[in-house]
Each structure stands twice: as structure tokens, then as C-alpha cells.
Amino acid sequence: MTAFPLPPETSRLPDPYREELPLVRALAAEMQALNWQAVVDQARPWVHQVRGNPAPFWAMESLLREYPITSAEGLALMRLAEALLRVPDAETAIALTADQLGRADFDGASDGPHKMLAGLAASAISLSKKFLPDAEADSGLMKRLGAQTVVAATVRAIQLLGRQFVLGRNIQEAMKEADTARKVQAQLRFSYDMLGEGARTERDAERYQASYLNAIAAIAAGRKAESPEGSDGISIKLSALFSRYEVLQRERVYAELLPRVWQLVEKAAQANINLTIDAEEVDRLELSLELLDTLAARIATHFPQWRGFGLAVQAYQTRARDVVEAVAAIARKHGLKFMVRLVKGAYWDGEIKRAQEQGLPFYPVYTHKPHTDVSYLACAQALLRHHDVIYPQFATHNAGTVAAILQMARALGAKFEMQRLHGMGEGVYREVLKDGSIPCRVYAPVGEHRDLLAYLVRRLLENGANSSFVHQLADPTVAPEELLASPMTEIREEASLPLPIALYRDASGRGRDNSSGLDLAVPEQRQVLLDALAAGTVPAMVEATPEEVDAVMTRLQGGFAGWNATPVAERATVLRRAADALQAQLPQYCALLVKEAYKSLGDAISEVREAIDFLRYYADEAERLAADGVALDGRGVFVCISPWNFPLAIFAGQVVAALAAGNAVAAKPAEQTPAVARECVALLHAAGVPVDAVQLVHGRGETVGARLVAAPQTAGVCFTGSTQVAQIINRQLAAKSSAAALPLIAETGGLNAMIVDSTALPEQVIDAVVQSAFRSAGQRCSALRLLAVHEAVADGVIEMLRGAVKELRVGDTADLATDVGPLIDDEAFEGVSKDVQRLKREATLIAEAVPADGCPRLLAPVAVELPTIASLKKEIFGPVLHVVRWNGDVDGVVREINALGYGLTLGIQTRIDSRALRLASEARIGNVYVNRNIIGAVVGVQPFGGEGMSGTGPKAGGPHYLLRFVAQPKVAVSADAPALSTTGAGADLSPLFTAHEGWAERTVEERATALERSAAGQGPVVAGAWRTLASGARRTLVDVKLPGPTGESNELRLHGRGVIAVLAQGASPEELARALGAALVAGNAVAIVGGGDVAQELRTALMRGGVTAAAMQLLPADQLGAVLRATRLAGVIAPASLQVPVQRELAGRDAAILPVVPMVELADARQLYRLVAEQTLTINTAAAGGNAALLAGVH
Helix, strand or coil: CCCCCCCCCCCCCCCCCCCCCHHHHHHHCCCCCCHHHHHHCCCCHHHHHHCCCCCCCCCCCHHHHCCCCCCCCHHHHHHHHHHHCCCCHHHHHHHHHHHHHHCCCCCCCCCCCCCCHHHHHHHHHHHHHHHHHCCCCCCCCHHHHHHHHHHHHHHHHHHHHHHHHCCCHHHHHHHHHHHHHCCCCCEEEEEECCCCCCCCHHHHHHHHHHHHHHHHHHHHHCCCCCCCCCCCCEEECHHCCCEEEHHHHHHHHHHHHHHHHHHHHHHHHHCCCEECCCCCCHHHHHHHHHHHHHHHHHHHHHCCCCCCCEEEECCCECCHHHHHHHHHHHHHHHHCEEEEEEEEECCCCHHHHHHHHHHCCCEECCCCCCHHHHHHHHHHHHHHCCCCCEEEEEECCCHHHHHHHHHHHHHHHCCCCEEEEECCHHHHHHHHCCCCCCCEEEEECCCCCCHHHHHHHHHHHHHHHHCHHHHHHCCCCCCCHCCCCHHHCCCCCCCCCCCCHHHCCCCCCCCCCCCCCCCCCCHHHHEEEEEEEEHCCCCCCCCCCCCHHHHHHHHHHHHHHHCCCCCHHHHHHHHHHHEEEEEEEEHHHHHHHHHHHHCCCCHHHHHHHHHHHHHHHHHHHHHHHHHCCCCCCCCCCEEECCCCCCCCCHHHHHHHHHCCCEEEEEECCCCCCCHHHHHHHHHHHHCCCCCCCCCECCCHHHHHHHHHHHHHCCCEEEEECHHHHHHHHHHEEEHCCCCEEEEEEEHHHCEEEEEEEECHHHHHHHHHHHHHHHHHHHCCCCCCCCEEEHHHHHHHHHHHHHHHHHCCEEECCCCCCCCECCCCCHHHHHHHHHHHHHHHHHEEEEEEECCCCCCCCCCCCCCCCCCCEEEEEEEECEEEEEEECCCCHHHHHHHHHHEEEEEEEEEECCCCCHHHHHHHHCCCEEEEEEEECCCCCCCCCECCCEEECCCCCEEEEECCCHHHHHHHCCCCCCCCCCCCCCCCCCCCCHHHHHHHHHHCCCHHHHHHHHHHHCCCCCCCHHHHHHHHHHHHHHHCCCEEEEEECCCCEEEEEEEEEEEEECCCCCCCCCHHHHHHHHHHCCCEEEECCCHHHHHHHHHHHHEEEEEEEEHEEEEHHHHHHHCCCCCCCEEEECCCCHHHHHHHHCCCCCCCCCCCEEEEHCCCCCCCCCCCCEEEEEECCCCCCCHHHHHHHHH
């Protein structure tokens, strides 16, 4: 193929992130000469004619009128349209259809004029529901046979809907349909679009290339025309021709993508037909213009007379007007004439979400529909003025826009053509084209039914929005004058959406600022980071001596009282000041992370932003808790031990939480990454944290870390790292001669899984898998280790995974094109390498990437297939992915994942909403993600932390985290507490565990009501304790909707931990009653050890109140040791006298670190969080084609 040299990178456009209102005002000023009354006068008869000849009831306009995308019925139809045709197995197709149709009320959905449609649809779907299972478990033969019939009918209905939008299954069939259409409207031309998702593999790209070449050949051999303007043509998508069409892969784009595009251009030019490059996302815009310039130079040499080369321009972009000028300048530079298709734009909701997620200063697209309309008109006028070098093509279904273009074109004497989508706008263009003088091109998708799904849903979303012209045209209640109102009169002063920086603020402005990020696709922003990377080196640091460690702890003990006495508001101000300073120094910290921790620049930006978010979030949390009456008194000196894989974000999060609660902090970073931690501590000091309140202590864990944990001043430990080290620290703390157990807040590793069923979109799955498993070289505690794929789609997913892994670039992270960098040190590299060699012997190799030369410790990403989930025995902390197949019982897959003992992150890829929610509830996993990757938890949005062997809780970045750092009531007890029996087998708590599941399914309200009923007849002390707990549970144990970007829902869900041992020995009746009430109202079952008649009486009272009898088991006191060794045990509530010995006994277990909650602490109902497990559920609500709520509500 033809080679293209890599030219110097140039910037042709202004910054994409600019304030919207001045831009749209300037565009409106350009349109002052447009006579809008003349526009209305010309378009009004078209509107009346279209409404006088309404679309048939099966047409999309009618369907969307009856079932808007904002309704349950519209969403159900959209979800079925997006997924059903690709599901290969009957069981899953039935489950999907039942799930979607079951949540909608088609009987009462419509009271509009198309009652025939509503009646037919409602009758058919209501009848269908009778044959569909009520749940996935329903497998009765008659219902199954009936369900298969319903699914087949639903599939056929979606195929018929799709046929409205797809001209043909292949290019030959499409051209035949086009010729038929021209018999009615002779001036029609067609631009054929070969449907499909963007390429994920080289094989995908080769298939699309072959499809485009075949189409060009067919068009060339078909209908002849004298010019490209009069001919049919083809539209191509660059992301379909190369899986890495990205700015950061610019070198590969020139080497691999451009030769393919040139081959297509060459064939189109030789045939003298038109070829248009479709517009894609904002971050590819500059690159697309660069490619246009490069191709134009080649065209000018080889085909200087050809006028068929073009591209699409998206009017919703705030730089659209600048793009028109840039394209015209390129055409003049090379002496060519381009075709330019002006469109509104198809990725609006995705651009909004991306700007919010990345914390960008403004949106790169207009956020108010009339603003996009103004931009469209201004761009149209500019294109017409450049008609000597541009042949304008206006893609719109808006009658007012068409009339405005006709007026401007007459004034400028410019030739042009109109465009519409196949299957849409036919009524409007039937009127517009009546006199035969206006050429019109139909954008015509070509492909099989399975290829049209994403396209179909996008069309449904765009035109189902209440504000869309198509939707309002079909609504007779919208007057023509309103429908044709000038967008220049509707410029909105106030923002339609909050700016990305205000994402976490409410309507009144309360809340915190979102951290600001950088867009690596913008050359100027990228250069800021590269300049920082070129400056300075990483200084060496010396390990602290034992004497230095002791001196630091003494100093911190002395400084604790002063910092603890600092008012909470002042502490919060200091932390926010530190956040602002860190934000200002983001490039410098990014550079340090790249150099010291081998982060990619993208990962480095995310990490600095996370640290900023922690500073602001914990400042807010401290003030919130103080306002709620919590005395934020610290425990003393907290030891914070952080890992090397997030040496700034986790380091800062631990330290700042401890400081916010009033503690002094000994901060020990990982021995591999002390420099960035030192800078962070210096920043805190500069912001106002006293030097005596936080000190950095550098050294190895086995020496410096162990000495810090053992120090007499240590009042608690916060640790992130391996499960094994967490258990060592837990034993160290338990062994200390202390009158009270010291808190350990631990976040450890996981065997993180992703479950994929056959409804999932394979391309989305692969994107999520590659990001989750291989980003950061797999060195994240949240990284994906196990991919479980439904057997029906496993071959295709594995084949796509194989190709995607080969596309990864492994090398030095200082190189912007690197996807996967080196492992952190030689020890890690050698350990993971040995595991990979073992897997190559024991498992089936799927794929292995190729590392670059000359960079040490590079380990190529590897994917292997295992026979079963149980075959996965250990966490490999590197870019290694294990794949298994499953069939039949998806709930059994969750049980197997739970049985691994870890519970950090889980991904679920499915379009069956009820299945996703059910599996999330069954999973004993801290963070569950649906239809997205499983990494990158955001502070306050996705509170992070696991269950089981993955952590102790509470979740970092969540509402309960600071409480664990706060001092609790002290009770005087002897440090010489009695030793517990450590012999014998563990007690069998299985019956209690089973009973817990039933009790936990009750709502918080039901459990609280049972506790209040139990209080009847009790003495005032016990009754008061139970009523207080019931009231506290209603207030604190509720699931919380969390803020976040559009197109995503985030919820913090609380559930009982399981079986809690309540130790009655030495407890007063009030303490025992409170402990039982707290454990039960939190959704746990209880093993009551000792307590005699008092315990029996309390149990009887609770049963009378409605507590499940099986959820409470009485055990004699001599069973205490056996209970503490029970494998099903989830926690202990103990009187003060038993707290330390129980902690020591539990620390000897080689299992999850369990909470030991002192009875005295439960006098504060806020401490109920100690008895629940937290789960963050994150759902990508835009996965099925787009963000229906945003498109319908705003745009």
C-alpha cells in the first residue's frame, strides 16, 4: 500500500472547551440578514401538507408518538430493538423479552389519535405477556413453547421496524431499492453507509475495508452520472478501518489507516463517484482535519479534477464554524473542491458525559437545542459562501432549516443539495422536492439486521426526543408557528446543563467542585504535560532508622492535641486549600507519577484528580458530620500505610481522612514510590496542616511499617495492600497490650470477575475487558482477573479479545502511544512472569501482546482460558486475564465467584435489567458495575472497598469512612482480659446463615417495625434502646443515590453482613438488648453466646415482635471459641471486657478480617454502619445505544 510520511502535528482549530453563550451570540449576529418571516411563510404550507397526510401507523414517527422514549414502553421497545436480534440462544431471548415487556404498561400507554396502533400493540403485547415467564426460573413446558412463539414474533417486529431504516442487506439489494425510489422522485441520489460498530481488531478493519471496496465497485458498475454531485456515493467511518484511530496513536494512524483510506479514495476517484468521511467524536476532530489535508495533497497530485471527496461537519460542536473555515482553507490550498455534509451530530450525549467525567472546563458541544440550530444555520451560510471550493450538502429533516437554506442559497447564487436519512423525513421532502429543482441525497444504511441495532437505536433516541422536529411535526398540538420559531430568538442565557466543574453541586450551589482534568487530544494541553515531564528528576530517599521512627511518633503524639482542637471548619478550609494547590500543580504531579510509578499520562491525570477529590470530599464530609452532631475528635496517632500502585490518590485519601477526623498521622508510603508522597505531605504543610500533625516516614514494610504498627502511640492503622500483609498487621495490633482493640481499616486485593451473557454487545464487552484487565498493566486492586462468558457467544467474544489484545502497545509510559507500561519492580516482574509461564503450561493461551524493545520489566498482556472458575487459585497482580465459559445457571456463576472468598469488584454485562439487579444483590462484592469497565471508582460517586478477604470497610470516598477514624467512648477494663479457648472445631452456623438470607430480604422499615413491636412490654431501658435503634436504622441504613455524570446511575446499598456473634458474658441486660437489636435491624442473623435466661427472654420478645425465630440462635457460653472459629461468622459484638481477647482469637484465623464492635459504641445509632456491608452499584444507563433521559429532557 501507499506510504504516508508523518508530518509535524499542527493545530487548525481553537480550544474546544469555551464558554457557550458568547459563541452562539456571535453566530446569531452572522444571521441578522436572514428574513425569518419569509422562512416561516415558505415552510408553513409544508407543515400543513405533511400533517394532512400523516405517516402510516407502522411508521417510526407514529410509533414514537405513541411510545416516547421517556416512557417505560418506549424504553422497553428501544432495549429490545438494541439487543434482541443478536441473542443466539432461546433461553436468554425469552428472559430479555420478558424482562422488557414485563416492566411496561402497553394497555394504558396511549390516549393519542393513533388508537389503532395503540390498540394493536397493547393487545399483542398483553397477550404476549401471558406466554412469557414471570421469572427466569419459570420453565413450564407450555409457557416455554408460548414464550418462544412470542420471541419469534417480537424478533420479526423489530426486523420490520429496522427495514424502515436500512435500504438493503447488501449493496446490490440497496442499489436495486434506490432505483425503485428514483422512479417516484427522479432527483434522488444515495450515499451508502455500510453498517457496523467501529473496529476492535485488525480482522474487523479488514472486513470493513473489503465491504467498502465492494460497495465502490458496485456503485461504479451501476448507474452512471457525469459528475460526483450527480452520482451515488459512499460514506466511510475511519474508526471502522482502524481500531486505534486515536490522537495518541497518530504514528500508527499514518502508517496503517491512511493507506487504507487512500485505497478507497483512489477507487472512488477513478470511478468519479463521491466518498464522504463521516464525522466522529470531538477528540478525533483535529486528527481528521490533518488527515483531510494529507489526503487532499495526494488527490491534488493524482486526481486534481475530481470533486467527489468530502467529509461531514457536526453543527453541535462549538468549533463547527471554525471547521468550515478550516476545510475551505484546505480546499483552496490544494486547488480542490470538496463536498461537505452538514449534520447536527450523533454523539451529543456521549460528549456531555465525557466532559463531565474528565472534569473539562466547558462542553465541546452546544447544550441547548436552539443553539445547535443557530450553529447549523451559520455553518450553512458559511458553506454557501465558500461554494467555489465547497459543494454544500445539508442533512436535515427540519422544514424551517430547509426554507432558510433555500433563501440563503438564492441570495448567494450557490449550488447545493439537501440530504435526509432513509426512512425519515419523507413527508417533508415530498413537499420540498415537488418542483423538481432541488437535488436530494438519501443517506442509506446497508447491512444485515444484526448490524443495524446501534444505528436503529440512535435514530429512535434522536427523533423520540420531545424537542426534535420530527417528534413535534407529528404532534398536532404544536402550532406551526411554534414548530418554525426562529432559533435566534431562543438563545438561552442560563445554562441547560451545569458545567462539569459543578457536577457535584446541587441546584442551590451547595457541594464541592469537581476536579479539573486535561484532554490529551488537545495539543496545547498535551504539551503542558510533556513540558512537565521533561523537567526534573525523581530524588532518592533514605529509609528511616528505628530511632527516627520513634522520634516521629513521639512528635506526632505531642502534636495531636493541637490539631484535634482545631475547629472542624478550619480543618476543612485547610484541606480545600490543599486541593486547590494540588489542582494548580497537576502537570508537575502527573510527571512525577510517570517517572516514579510508571503511570501513563492518562492514568496520572486520573490519579491526581482523585487525590483532589479526596481532599474536597473529606472536607465536606467533616463539616456534614459535625453539623449532624458528630464530635470529630481523633483517636490519636493514626498510621497510614499506602501502596505503590496509587501512590498519590490512596496515600492522600488515607492521610486526609485521618486528618479531617482530628488525628495526627504517620504516613508511610510504599518503598517504591516515596517521592510523590513526600511532595504531597509538603503540600499539606504549606496549606496549613501543622508539621507536628502529619509526618512522612519512608521505609520497607517489614521494618519501618512494622515498627510504626507496634509503636505505643499508635491509635489505629489504615492500610491498603495485599490480603496477606493486612492479616499480619491485624495480628500485630491484636497482640498489643492494650485495654481496647485498635481499629484497622484495610482495603486489599480481589479475584475480580466480569459476567457476560448473550445479550451484551460484544464490542462494548471488549472495550470494558481490555480497560479493566490491562490498563495500568493490571496493577490495580480493582483490575479484572476473571471473565466469565456465556457459551452461546464465547467463541465470538474470545476471538475479538484475541484481536484486541494484539492491538495493545506495550512500552515506556513516557511515550504517549503506550497502552501498557512496565511492572513496578524486578520482584513483581519475576513473580508475574513465573505465573504466566505456569498458566501457559496449565491453561489454554488465547492471546499475548508484543512488548517493545529497550524498556525493562515489560510484561506483555496475556489472556488464557481456564476450564472452571474454581481453577483460579490466586490473584496475579499484573496484566493477566483468565477466561471461563458458562452455560445455564447464571446465579450459579455468582455463587462460584462468592465462593472464591474475595469481594472487591464485579462486572455484569447484560441487557436484562432484572438480571443485573438480582445478580448484584446476590454478589458479596463491594463495587458492582453494569455494562461498563470495573476500574476507576470516583470519590463520592462510587465509594470503594470490598467484602470478605478484600477488605474490612467502611468504603473510602463514602459517607461512613470518617466515622471509623473518630474516637469512641472509652470504658475502663483490665488489659489482662481472660484468654479464650482456641481448640476444637468451629461451630456450624449454616442454619443461621440460611435464615439470615430470608431476614435480610426484609426492608429496613420492616425490620425497624419488628424491633419497635418487640419493645412493647419491655422495661423502659430496653424499650428505649430498641426504639432508638429502629429510628436510627430508618435514618442511617437507607440506600443512597449518589451524584455522578449523566448516563450513569450510582447507588450505595447496605445489606446485613451475615451471622453476627453477640457475646453475653459480662454484658448488662441493656447492652445485650442493644446488641441484639442492632445486629437484627441491620439485617443480620445472631448467634447469642451465653446470656442464660436474659438472652432467652429477649429472644422471645423479639420473636413476638416479628423477628424470624430462625435468625436467632442461643448457644452456651462454652461454645464461644467454636463460634469464633466458625467459617460463616461475619462479625462480633462484644462487651468491653472481651473485646481484646476476641480480637486476638479472630486474628489467628486465616480468613477475612472481621469487625469486633464494642457494645458501648452501639449507644450511638450512627455506629450501625459497622454491622452492614456496603455495596456500590454503578449502572451505565446509556449502554443500550445512548442516553434517553438526557436526549429527551435537555436536547
